[in-house]
Each structure stands twice: as structure tokens, then as C-alpha cells.
Amino acid sequence: MAGHGGSxxxxxxxxxxxxxxxxxxxxxxxxxxxxxxxSEGVHSLVDTGNGGLLLYGMHRAARPADRTHPLGHGRELxxxxxxxALLVFALGAGVSFYEGVIHMMAPEPVANAEVTYIVLxxxxxxxxxxxxxxxxxxxQQKGKQGWLRAVQSSKDPSVYTVLFEDSxxxxxxxxxFAGILAAEVLGMPELDGAASIGIGLILGATAxxxxxxxxGLLIGEPASLEVxxxxxxxxxxxxAVQRANxxxxxxxxxxxxxxxxSIEFEDHLTAPEIEACVERxxxxxxxxxxxxxxxxxxxxxxxxxEQRRRLIENASDPALD
Numbered sequence: 001m002a003g004h005g006g007s008x009x010x011x012x013x014x015x016x017x018x019x020x021x022x023x024x025x026x027x028x029x030x031x032x033x034x035x036x037x038x039s040e041g042v043h044s045l046v047d048t049g050n051g052g053l054l055l056y057g058m059h060r061a062a063r064p065a066d067r068t069h070p071l072g073h074g075r076e077l078x079x080x081x082x083x084x085a086l087l088v089f090a091l092g093a094g095v096s097f098y099e100g101v102i103h104m105m106a107p108e109p110v111a112n113a114e115v116t117y118i119v120l121x122x123x124x125x126x127x128x129x130x131x132x133x134x135x136x137x138x139x140q141q142k143g144k145q146g147w148l149r150a151v152q153s154s155k156d157p158s159v160y161t162v163l164f165e166d167s168x169x170x171x172x173x174x175x176x177f178a179g180i181l182a183a184e185v186l187g188m189p190e191l192d193g194a195a196s197i198g199i200g201l202i203l204g205a206t207a208x209x210x211x212x213x214x215x216g217l218l219i220g221e222p223a224s225l226e227v228x229x230x231x232x233x234x235x236x237x238x239x240a241v242q243r244a245n246x247x248x249x250x251x252x253x254x255x256x257x258x259x260x261x262s263i264e265f266e267d268h269l270t271a272p273e274i275e276a277c278v279e280r281x282x283x284x285x286x287x288x289x290x291x292x293x294x295x296x297x298x299x300x301x302x303x304x305x306e307q308r309r310r311l312i313e314n315a316s317d318p319a320l321d
Contacts, residue, residue, distance in 0.1 A: 007156060007159050008055065009133070010133055010159055011055055013134075014051050014133075014166060017129065019048045024119055025037055025119060025123065031115055032116050034110045034176075034180055035099050036176040036196045039196040039200065040120075043172055043199065043203060047165050050088065053083060057077040057158075060073055061074050071258055071293075074254070082211060085211035088168075088207035089207035089208070097201070098200075099193075100193045103193030110192055117180070120177050124174075130166050152213065164210060217251065223249035223250075232246070234285060240266055240269055241266070243263070244261065246309060252294075256293045257292050261297045264305075
């Protein structure tokens with residue numbers, strides 16, 4: 001699958017950093033008894049596993065089409081991205097929230113708090129480095145779009161998943177530091193548990209957002225308007241085409257688009273001439289738009305196309321639900 005070199009670099013950077021950080025946090029949690037530090041260790045361990053799942057999903061998605069999957073395996077990446085979101089919610093948020101509640105019910109003071117501050121500071125440095133790599137890659141991908149709009153329109157979840165996970169990790173480190181410091185200064189060990197609950201809420205919100213975006217990709221999202229207009233422009237230039245009515249597209253992967261093209265051919269054309277036109281369009285699209293991996297052409301009058309297009313638009317109108 002083309003275009004994943006930058007994505008893999010981001011994931012490798014996050015995976016290596018998270019694994020080292022997880023081991024350090026667990027050692028610090030065992031040494032100090034901090035609930036927030038234990039939650040942070042679980043968080044980093046989950047992030048490490050998630051990086052591995054994203055790499056596995058990218059590997060599976062790169063397989064060519066076969067008899068059982070004639071349109072390719074691109075959506076495997078979307079499936080594993082959804083699993084990552086579930087793991088962030090179930091393991092990261094769930095364990096952090098549970099640990100926080102237990103610690104608030106039976107609070108214990110943090111021993112050797114200075115150790116936790118050092119570990120949190122180093123973790124912030126390493127997480128920040130991974131976050132910066134992901135941020136630069138995503139900034140390059142988003143172009144002139146706004147940040148939220150870029151995430152919603154992105155068809156490659158690997159980069160923004162790492163970016164959101166690292167952002168949640170940085171916020172979690174800040175919450176953990178504030179909770180441990182407040183617990184020590186105020187003599188209220190319950191605040192350490194409250195910080196753990198706060199980390200769980202941050203992870204829960206992150207997981208819900210990532211799951212929502214992955215769900216849309218799994219169900220099937222269309223190509224951008226720019227891609228659709230370019231396909232129509234290429235089709236309209238062919239002398240055998242009277243009118244390129246419209247195109248239906250769906251992403252099978254970040255760089256794999258299946259397109260269904262509605263065309264009204266010139267009336268005088270014979271069947272062999274129409275076949276030759278379709279072959280020309282396939283060759284031109286393959287050359288100029290390699291992301292169009294499958295093309296289906298439907299001979300259709302403009303009136304029939306407009307009628308069916310309105311049916312689709314009416315079905316997607318929230319006011320009609």
C-alpha cells in the first residue's frame with residue numbers, strides 16, 4: 001500500500017517510546033505505591049500494544065485482492081483502528097477509573113514522591129518527542145484544512161490515532177503530576193486516586209472520538225470532492241462521452257478507492273466503441289489517479305442519474321429521519 005512510509009515512522013517512534021515508558025512507570029508505581037502512576041503505566045502499555053495492532057493492520061491491508069476479497073483488504077486497517085479505540089476505552093480508561101476508585105476508597109500516601117516526579121518528567125519528554133513526530137506528519141497530511149476537519153476527512157487513521165493517543169498521554173501526565181503533588185502538599189492521598197480517575201476520563205473521551213471516526217471508515221466513506229471532480233473531468237474529456245453524469249466512490253483503504261462512474265455515451269456508438277472508451281478511461285485514471293483501484297462504468301441517461309442522486313440525498317437528509 002502506497003503512502004505509508006510516514007505513518008510507519010510515526011508508529012515506530014510511538015511504540016518504542018511507549019514501551020520504555022511503560023516499564024519505567026510500572027517500576028515507579030511498585031516503588032511508590034502511586035495509583036496515578038500505575039494508571040499511567042497501564043496507559044503506556046495499552047499504547048504500546050495499540051502501536052503493534054496498527055502495524056499489523058497496515059500489513060494485512062497491504063495484501064492484494066483475491067477471490068474472497070475481490071476489492072482488496074484495505075479496510076483491515078480501519079478494523080484494527082477500531083479495535084485500538086476499544087482497547088483504549090476498555091483497558092486504558094477502564095483500569096484507570098477502577099484503580100482510582102479503589103484508591104479513593106482506601107487511600108494510601110505516596111512513598112518517595114520525588115521518584116514519581118522524575119519519572120513523569122522523563123515520560124513527558126519521551127511522549128513529547130513521539131507527539132512531535134506525529135504532529136509533523138499529520139500537519140503535512142492535513143494541508144490547509146482545520147485540525148478537526150482534517151481528522152474527520154482523513155482516510156488514514158494510523159497517524160491521527162497516534163497523535164490523539166500521545167496527546168491524551170501528555171494530558172494524563174499533567175493530571176498525574178498535579179494529583180500526586182496535591183496529595184503530598186495537602187496531605188490528602190485521595191487526590192492521587194482522583195488523578196487516576198481523571199486520566200480514565202481523558203482516555204475514555206479519546207477512545208470515543210477515535211471509535212466514532214473508525215466507525216465511519218469501516219462503514220464506507222466517499223472520496224473527497226476534489227477526487228470526484230477530477231474523475232468526472234477526465235471522463236468528460238473523452239470524445240465518446242456525451243456527459244459524465246456523476247461518480248459514486250468509497251474508500252477501501254487510505255489510498256484505495258472504488259469508483260462507480262455514470263456516463264451517457266454518444267448515441268451513435270457501437271458496443272465495441274463503448275468498450276474501447278471504458279478501456280481508455282481505465283488506463284487514463286490508472287495513470288493520473290493510481291488511488292482509483294477499481295472502476296465500474298454504468299451507461300445511464302442524465303435524467304436517470306439525477307433521479308437516483310436525489311433519492312440518495314433525501315435518504316441522507318437528517319430532517320427526513
